[in-house]
Amino acid sequence: MPEADHDSFEERFTDVLRDTGAALDTGRRDLAAEGAARGRRLVARRRAAVAGGVAAVALVGVGGALVLPGGQGGDGRQQSAAGSPKAGITTTAAETGAAKPAVSAASLLGTFKKLLPGGRLTQTEARGTDERSSAKNMYATPYVQGVYDDGRGKAAISVGINRVPPGTQEARQNTQCPDKAFIAYDSCSTTKLADGSALMILKGYEYPDKRSGTKLWRAELVTPTGQFIDVQEWNAAAEKDAPVTRPEPPLSAARLTALATAAEWRTAADAIPASQWPKPAPNEPKGPTGSVSATLAGLLPKGVEIVGKGNADPEFGYVVVDDGKGASLVQLNDQPDMRDVEGELFGADAKVLPDGTKVVTHRSAGDKDVAGIVMWTVDTIRPDGRRVVISAFNSGAQTTAPTRKTPALTLSRLEKIATDPKWNTLG
Template identity: 60%
Template sequence: MPVADHDHDHDHEPDPFEERFAGALRDTGTAFGADGTDRQDLAARGEAHGRRMRSRRRVAVAGTAAAVALVGLGGALLLPGGQGDGGRQQTAAADPSSRSASTTARSASTAPQAPMSADDIVRTLEELLPEGGISSEGGHVTDNGSYAGAVYDDGRGKAAITVSLDRVQPGSREARQITQCPDKLFVAYDACTTTKLSDGSVLMLFKGYEYPNSRSGTKRWTAELVTPAGGHVGVQEWNAAAEKDSPVTRKQPPLDLGQLTALVTAHEWRTAADAMPLDKRSPAGPDTTPATPRGSISTTLTALVPDGLKIVSKSPPDDDQFGYLVLDDGRGRSLVQVNVQPGMQDVEDQLFGSDAKVLPDGTKVALRKQSGDKGISGIVWWSVDTIRPDGLRVVISAFNSGAQNTPATREEPVLTMEQMEAIATDRTWLTLG
């Protein structure tokens, strides 16, 4: 079976866990078709569903045509009023001047414009970049965005550059996340800043690496701009002629942060991105709902760790059922992660063997000490896995480093196995639901 034969985002040696996971995922997915169930019924149901949808669309289109015809005859067009005003209807006079004014306004604000093609992007890139050679590497255009790649040579080594344009809901969580510096715990990088510009746009500048597990190899610098209208411009540059499988051609990517800023904020991109249709998939309006309604995992974990430990950083509250703290007792940083999974009784036997400890209340506890990621010097990974009789699983992992992907900073994790067990079996987790 071809396992994980796609491009790897890790340093030159593939990550063994990633490979095993890809294999297991393929096996799991394939198993869903292995029961011999005839999926032709699903194909037929899909087609029938499509026919119904098409019929509904025909009716809707016919209705629209009737309304337009009425306006064309110089009559009064009845528009349904707001939902909350008792079904009041407004009457709009259909005189030619107001009609033409409203048509113009509509076409200026919402009429879809043809998105920039990959060729358009590369041509614009050529105009905006400092003197040098440029060749297109192609791209694609979808309903919601455009993307193109190019190889740029300023005479000091070929470098890949990509530009992507799309649009997100202004104020949405997605809009915020684009310009949020990534968590250093998961992505290794040298520098990252987020700035609000005078026009209200937010700009993130990021100096990182192609392979996020280590600060070595091909460098990848990016600029992400989100305008107040939700226009999103992303520029990436490498110090190699291609993202992957291509030798480093120069010490740094060609554009410094000033040039990168000038490029990403160029009005050509912003105009194109702001004119793109808003993705119908994005929820409308600002999204301020917390992902974990009853308090975050990291807050709960903070309350449970022993006194006297300095909290260096903690996970944002956005994550559902997952959280971490980076702790320091004065002898080096240590990452502690928690996962909380309700309703796991169906796989209890799989996770807890006969050697698992059983507490008086029926909670099962399995302890593990193992080496951490391959290639990370001296790292160890301790974990305490617990499951309550009602199936609530709480797993705590601790590392002797401030992250999973950085070398050991101390001999052992900051918490003992006994302390981790006490935290995992604390009753507070039961109240998070």
């Protein structure tokens, strides 16, 4: 559901896709790539509060994979590479309708080798803008990756190339530092470049609980015209299931910046077939809208203290509350029109309120990588398709150990908040 994606939905979505596809090695990269374009367009609508459990699984068939080759889930994980670029079906620039001449896999690999500092590069893979996915016979997202060794230990490095609708909330979210309530990291900064591009440098971890010591550093660049470059590097030869080979990934923040901002990647982004350029999400905010976090805070019961609160996001918000028994994260998504997935998320067993609102509840594990975290969720949809889904955890963050046995808010209280008429006044 970040991405973005830097939100917890994208993190969960990535995990679900990885788990369900673990046995499907052939074409897995292709499937991730082909779903990425539509998936990222849906990030703003299907975000953190559908994290985990039945809701996230139900959306796998709706939004497609959210992870680019070299792209991320909310924890910054890269989808494992299994497909080979040789499986692509080569086409000409005229056939693809590309905005500019196609950029081949060989050209991307040559650029990758040229831009990396002196060292040995092995286990390389690349896919150009002139290839199609063998899985669906559709255009595939370009990428390049390899295992780099500067003499201090092997490290996986990848560059993903795509486009986002320029000037949209989605474009902005790709370079916004994630909230530490959801993602564990050491440092993050976003810089506005002279040409108007936004660049985020994030130094984080492969796993939310930092287990195994695998670090993931990334640079994400979004230009004013919608070119999207995502560079990732690890301190291991693979993003998962590989031993740590060095204390830190090899490229410094300055090196990451230089790699992400190289003009060659922008040329490749422009060569992606114009027909595949994503359009703004149908519910892209067109003007000022209310803050979900502020509205959520105003609906909390007496007796709980707010010890943390999210920013003024128009669709997603959270608070961290403490009733004297420990911190508890409460997060909420307010999505304007979700009738397209109503049948998948609200079955015949859904409770129907007098005004026609449907309600389902879930109790599930909050994060499979953090022992003991539980998540209680109330998912609602009004007759006009407005979906309000709220979750509460028994921890102050999704990536930290439990602070209490159960969440601070009961399912009954969560339902009361989710069905409050105040949500009808936002956006």
